[in-house]
Amino acid sequence: xxxxxxxxxxxxxxxxxxxxxxxxxxxxxxxxxxxxxxxxxxxxxxxxxxxxxxxxxxxxxxxxxxxxxxxxxxxxxxxxxxxxxxxxxxxxxxxxxxxxxxxxxxxxxxxxxxxxxxxxxxxxxxxxxxxxxxxxxxxxxxxxxxxxxxxxxxxxxxxxxxxxxxxxxxxxxxxxxxxxxxxxxxxxxxxxxxxxxxxxxxxxxxxxxxxxxxxxxxxxxxxxxxxxxxxxxxxxxxxxxxxxxxxxxxxxxxxxxxxxxxxxxxxxxxxxxxxxxxxxxxxxxxxxxxxxxxxxxxxxxxxxxxxxxxxxxxxxxxxxxxxxxxxxxxxxxxxxxxxxxxxxxxxxxxxxxxxxxxxxxxxxxxxxxxxxxxxxxxxxxxxxxxxxxxxxxxxxxxxxxxxxxxxxxxxxxxxxxxxxxxxxxxxxxxxxxxxxxxxxxxxxxxxxxxxxxxxxxxxxxxxxxxxxxxxxxxxxxx
Numbered sequence: 001x002x003x004x005x006x007x008x009x010x011x012x013x014x015x016x017x018x019x020x021x022x023x024x025x026x027x028x029x030x031x032x033x034x035x036x037x038x039x040x041x042x043x044x045x046x047x048x049x050x051x052x053x054x055x056x057x058x059x060x061x062x063x064x065x066x067x068x069x070x071x072x073x074x075x076x077x078x079x080x081x082x083x084x085x086x087x088x089x090x091x092x093x094x095x096x097x098x099x100x101x102x103x104x105x106x107x108x109x110x111x112x113x114x115x116x117x118x119x120x121x122x123x124x125x126x127x128x129x130x131x132x133x134x135x136x137x138x139x140x141x142x143x144x145x146x147x148x149x150x151x152x153x154x155x156x157x158x159x160x161x162x163x164x165x166x167x168x169x170x171x172x173x174x175x176x177x178x179x180x181x182x183x184x185x186x187x188x189x190x191x192x193x194x195x196x197x198x199x200x201x202x203x204x205x206x207x208x209x210x211x212x213x214x215x216x217x218x219x220x221x222x223x224x225x226x227x228x229x230x231x232x233x234x235x236x237x238x239x240x241x242x243x244x245x246x247x248x249x250x251x252x253x254x255x256x257x258x259x260x261x262x263x264x265x266x267x268x269x270x271x272x273x274x275x276x277x278x279x280x281x282x283x284x285x286x287x288x289x290x291x292x293x294x295x296x297x298x299x300x301x302x303x304x305x306x307x308x309x310x311x312x313x314x315x316x317x318x319x320x321x322x323x324x325x326x327x328x329x330x331x332x333x334x335x336x337x338x339x340x341x342x343x344x345x346x347x348x349x350x351x352x353x354x355x356x357x358x359x360x361x362x363x364x365x366x367x368x369x370x371x372x373x374x375x376x377x378x379x380x381x382x383x384x385x386x387x388x389x390x391x392x393x394x395x396x397x398x399x400x401x402x403x404x405x406x407x408x409x410x411x412x413x414x415x416x417x418x419x420x421x422x423x424x425x426x427x428x429x430x431x432x433x434x435x436x437x438x439x440x441x442x443x444x445x446x447x448x449x450x451x452x453x454x455x456x457x458x459x460x461x462x463x464x465x466x467x468x469x470x471x472x473x474x475x476x477x478x
Contacts, residue, residue: 009033010434011049012394014056016401016411018367020387023411027056034206035394035433036384052398054428055406055414057370058388059122059395060336061377063298064239064277064327066127067109067149070453072096073332075461077306086245086307093330094180096460098134104456105130105145109152111453114443115334117158120427122395124158125298125327125381127213127239127277129165129184131194136182142190143197150201150208156445157437159207159395161381162198163239166191166224167215172255174221184215188227195232207433209383211237216244217252217260225268237273237382239298240264243286244278244309261286270295275325275380280310287313291320296380300329301342315347315356318372325377337423340369364412366419398429 008030017027019040028049030039076092100108109126116124126149132138139145146162153160167184170177177185186194195212202208212232214220217240229238243249243260252260261282264270274295282290290297299312307330314324326339333339344365347356355365362368371387378386385395401407403426405417418426430438437443 008038011047012052012396012431012434013044013046013049014052014054014398016055016414017388018055018057018371018415020371020389022367023055023414029388029394031394031434035435037388037390037392037394040388040390052396052429054401055399056388057397057399057415058374058386059397059430059432060120060370060374061325061381061383061386062116062121062124062327062336063275063296063325063377063380064127064300064329065112065116065124066129066330067112067152068097068100068105068130069093069329070112070115070331070334071100071108071457071460073330084308086309087247089307091180097130097183098180099460100130100134102139102144102148104459106148106152107449107452107456109149110155110445111449112331112334113152113156113158113160114446114449116328117156117430117432117438118427118441118443118446119335119337119424120397120430121328121334121336122159122397122430122432123161123377123381123383123385124153125161125163125211125239125275125377127163127165129167129213129215131164131186131190132183134183136185142194143201146194146198147201150198150205153208154205156443156449157207157432157435159383159385159393159432161209161211161237161383162202163211163213163237164191164194164198165213165215166228167219168224169219169221172218172251188224191228192231209381211239211382213239216241216248217264218248222267229269235273235382237275237380239275239277239380241277242279243281244304246281246310249281259283259286261290265289265293272296272379273382277327277329278304278309278312280304280312282312282317284313284316287317287322288320291317291322294323296323296325296376298325298327298377298380299339299343300327301339301346302333303327303329303331305342305346306330306332311346311350313350314343315351318357318359323376323379324372325380326373335424336373337419340366340373340419343373344369364416366415370415370419394431394434396429396431397427398431400426400428 028041277298358365374386
């Protein structure tokens with residue numbers, strides 16, 4: 001990080017703020033020049049502080065993003081084959097990624113991050129596995145596309161944790177990669193080198209951090225996991241896709257005799273710095289073991305529904321004290337409200353009962369969902385966010401308190417009314433590190449980023465404006 005002093009440089013005041021202990025009135029936040037919270041004063045007048053125009057909640061953490069996949073959102077939802085699944089969707093994704101040059105990749109990242117900020121995500125974990133040129137040849141600068149991610153975050157103002165991914169194989173037991181995976185493939189030395197390059201690149205970026213990721217158990221070997229984890233700083237966040245589809249569970253059983261999560265817990269040093277993404281098909285014994293080891297489970301309910309993955313047993317895991325964060329993954333939606341609704345509604349459909357993820361300590365379902373996901377996401381990314389508290393970054397969402405469902409609403413109903421009744425339209429202003437990046441629902445770069453993104457969509461996916469062309473035909477010509 002750049003050199004700084006710790007003196008106060010600005011103050012913000014709000015009539016209602018969601019603090020860790022609940023809703024508090026007349027709160028003044030004192031920030032240092034980095035946008036870190038130095039002091040939280042309760043029950044005080046604004047004084048000379050900047051007044052925030054509505055109820056204030058912490059910014060949400062998006063723990064799992066593949067930004068480029070936004071390009072094909074909704075483009076694969078055509079019923080052409082009876083066996084459509086994650087695996088058929090993946091082939092379309094491979095075709096799309098082959099057509100992305102560095103400029104198109106950056107345009108996709110920039111636009112997605114603008115959309116995230118407008119929805120209330122203030123920090124994103126970019127699970128970054130597109131490393132090379134379209135034919136698989138490394139760039140002259142191996143961190144070329146990683147730098148494009150960081151540049152997109154800089155330009156939009158979002159906090160980012162960049163997670164370079166080790167992806168070496170196509171299946172369990174070290175099977176050779178397929179042609180569609182050419183842009184992803186690295187060995188351990190390349191991954192660790194890329195991680196070092198990213199560490200250097202973020203030194204002067206106070207909103208950026210880094211970690212590492214294993215794509216999945218099928219994409220790496222046990223020896224690679226052991227080597228990488230042994231060489232990392234003990235505080236480095238580690239992420240991995242695991243048990244997303246039933247076929248993955250079946251293949252892992254055939255390879256090792258163990259289920260994926262069981263194998264991972266038995267053979268890797270899984271602890272609080274790990275984030276297990278999806279974990280959809282965890283059984284009861286695996287959930288209990290996860291709760292004991294205390295990794296974060298990164299759930300992406302809208303993507304998991306879109307791909308037909310299945311439902312994680314969040315109610316059981318929450319009852320065990322498990323930590324769950326949310327991510328937008330393939331970006332068929334860029335709305336934390338929709339992710340949290342799906343998280344709760346999936347459990348209601350499973351149980352055929354209501355209000356599954358509230359608890360005795362916090363019976364208001366939206367508050368339990370929101371606070372839990374924000375705090376778990378902060379831990380999974382190793383970022384000082386997720387709460388409005390001393391020592392945390394001032395990432396804030398100001399809700400539109402004039403909305404008919406929110407105006408005059410009592411504190412204990414406010415977040416429920418927003419999350420289950422109003423949604424994204426009530427996100428008025430968004431602050432990252434004390435800087436307003438969204439004002440009255442608008443980001444200053446939204447028009448520019450939308451035009452560039454639309455051009456990439458036209459280049460990749462359409463023969464002419466408004467006329468969709470099947471992905472395989474378009475991309476075979478690119």
